[in-house]
Amino acid sequence: GAVVSQHPSRVICKSGTSVKIECRSLDFQATTMFWYRQFPKQSLMLMATSNEGSKATYEQGVEKDKFLINHASLTLSTLTVTSAHPEDSSFYICSAGRQDQPQHFGDGTRLSIL
């Protein structure tokens, strides 16, 4: 069964709306989770590393104020796309895992901004 749960799987909303995506580790504690963005027919691009109890580490070029990450507990990280616009439409996917184990991925969230 899934060890990382991501919700929602699909979001369609109007431009200007803020959207929150949740990523939960189901059977282990994850001090670190990762958020990726994937454009059609492209690879996964790391957006940020979510650290439990501290600020996220963002990759170069990723707007911190646009993509807010909160990792309030060892099993939950959230990504909020603030004031979303059509160019933010994409597939967002999270992952989590212990240091010496493979990363487990959520099933992803398809975000469409109208």
Added chain:
Amino acid sequence: AQTVTQSQPEMSVQEAETVTLSCTYDTSESDYYLFWYKQPPSRQMILVIRQEAYKQQNATENRFSVNFQKAAKSFSLKISDSQLGDAAMYFCAYRSAYNNDMRFGAGTRLTVKP
């Protein structure tokens, strides 16, 4: 920074035949992990196989095996007895042993012909 290169955007194989997907990477680290992930149209990320850099023996998982050449920084995936269900995008990934950071190649789209 670590980079992962997959030089084959698309590959095709006949059902029951064998295909090899190429991957090279660049790193100055001595301890790391390498992965192959499969992404079917559902966009789930499915772990295919994993290799620890400190292990000389090539990893094998049923019909999937790797050719890990550490000195050459090469990590190819061989799929034997290809099945229709193997058709998907395949991503090679590098993960540092020091910070859990994972980087993906651009991907190879595998088509399996009946």
